[in-house]
Amino acid sequence: MIVVAGPLPPPVHGAALITKRAADTLRAAGFQLAFGNTSPGDARDRWRHHFNRARAYVRCGRTVLRHPEASILYLSLSGGYGLLYDLLVVVLARWLGKTIAFHHHSFAYLTKRNAILASIIRMAGVNQFHIALCPRMATILSEMYGKHLRTLVISNLAFIDLPAVELRSCDRTFSSIGYLSNISLEKGIDRFLDLMARLRESGSGLTARIAGPCADLEIEHYIKRRANEIGGIEYVGPVYDDAKVHFLSSIDVLVFPTRYVNEAQPVVIYEAQMAAIIVAASNRGCIANMVPEELLLDPRASDLDGIAEQILAWEKSVADFQTALNETERNRAALLVQREDDARKFVDLFDAPAIR
Numbered sequence: 001m002i003v004v005a006g007p008l009p010p011p012v013h014g015a016a017l018i019t020k021r022a023a024d025t026l027r028a029a030g031f032q033l034a035f036g037n038t039s040p041g042d043a044r045d046r047w048r049h050h051f052n053r054a055r056a057y058v059r060c061g062r063t064v065l066r067h068p069e070a071s072i073l074y075l076s077l078s079g080g081y082g083l084l085y086d087l088l089v090v091v092l093a094r095w096l097g098k099t100i101a102f103h104h105h106s107f108a109y110l111t112k113r114n115a116i117l118a119s120i121i122r123m124a125g126v127n128q129f130h131i132a133l134c135p136r137m138a139t140i141l142s143e144m145y146g147k148h149l150r151t152l153v154i155s156n157l158a159f160i161d162l163p164a165v166e167l168r169s170c171d172r173t174f175s176s177i178g179y180l181s182n183i184s185l186e187k188g189i190d191r192f193l194d195l196m197a198r199l200r201e202s203g204s205g206l207t208a209r210i211a212g213p214c215a216d217l218e219i220e221h222y223i224k225r226r227a228n229e230i231g232g233i234e235y236v237g238p239v240y241d242d243a244k245v246h247f248l249s250s251i252d253v254l255v256f257p258t259r260y261v262n263e264a265q266p267v268v269i270y271e272a273q274m275a276a277i278i279v280a281a282s283n284r285g286c287i288a289n290m291v292p293e294e295l296l297l298d299p300r301a302s303d304l305d306g307i308a309e310q311i312l313a314w315e316k317s318v319a320d321f322q323t324a325l326n327e328t329e330r331n332r333a334a335l336l337v338q339r340e341d342d343a344r345k346f347v348d349l350f351d352a353p354a355i356r
Helices: 014-028 046-066 083-095 115-124 135-145 189-201 217-230 242-249 267-274 305-316 318-351
Strands: 002-006 033-037 072-076 099-103 129-132 150-153 176-180 207-211 233-237 253-256 278-282
Touching (some): 002 014, 002 046, 014 033, 014 267, 014 318, 033 046, 083 099, 083 115, 099 115, 115 135, 129 135, 135 150, 176 242, 189 207, 189 217, 189 305, 217 233, 253 305, 267 278, 278 318
Parallel strands (some): 002 072, 072 099, 176 207, 207 233
16 A cells, blocks of 8 residues: 555646646556645635645645555655645654655755755655656756665656647648646746737737636736737636647647746646647756757746747748647657656556565
């Protein structure tokens, strides 16, 4: 048996989705699971959020205590002050003699050394496992928190559902760009709209579609106001399941100009690439391992000149755009192989005698 400790939807965000799908992968491989859901739910009020989160971690601790037969704790680590709660779970698990498999989802404690994470690693001891999302994450973990760490690189590809998008012809013309995220300024919605304004000023006839839940009503009003000013932009709201498939089927290029400090390996990039969509994104976290160098924006997406010029060139030249689509199709084939390899590595980690 394995105790799975981490956030589960709702709310729907990257770490919660990966925790759920990692658990689904372990269950499908034959493991028995007990869940310690650490999600605060959809509480909008800040104090209610913290109260719900504390209560969730108390329930998580009870789950750990009630399953002494579970020799392994899978822990989806938080990115900010939630690490304080994680520290308590780690102390409890090690007191009970459990082996811990840490799953890292954030670069917040990798851009600057975090005393809480350092305490977690020290309390856990040397024989635990750390799942990193890319080689860069694994390297920084070792450099900041100890060369002794037992790290394994497993990308989020192992846990994403393949979008049921009917792959369109590489002979199509370029007509639409898209933005998909939990929408906020940190996730770069203002920079996406700035990009569309710049394209309009250059005479572009491309349309744009924006999808995802807004952080608050102020952001939604901001999107609608600027969309009306710029023209040719549609905000479609949150999209899940079939609605997400329809959204991905309607765009040619995804632009993700995030400046979110915790950004690690956004699932939305892989979802778009698995639908054979070209992706441009900010160089944060593991994104440099996901997106071609020529389509990387600077970490704060402060300079949009390069990507604007590239988009305009694709719009003007069908041949150049089709060359980019062909490269995306080749990348998709490679990602399918990597997805199977990473899923196998994840299950093998828990099957290995060393973790038992």
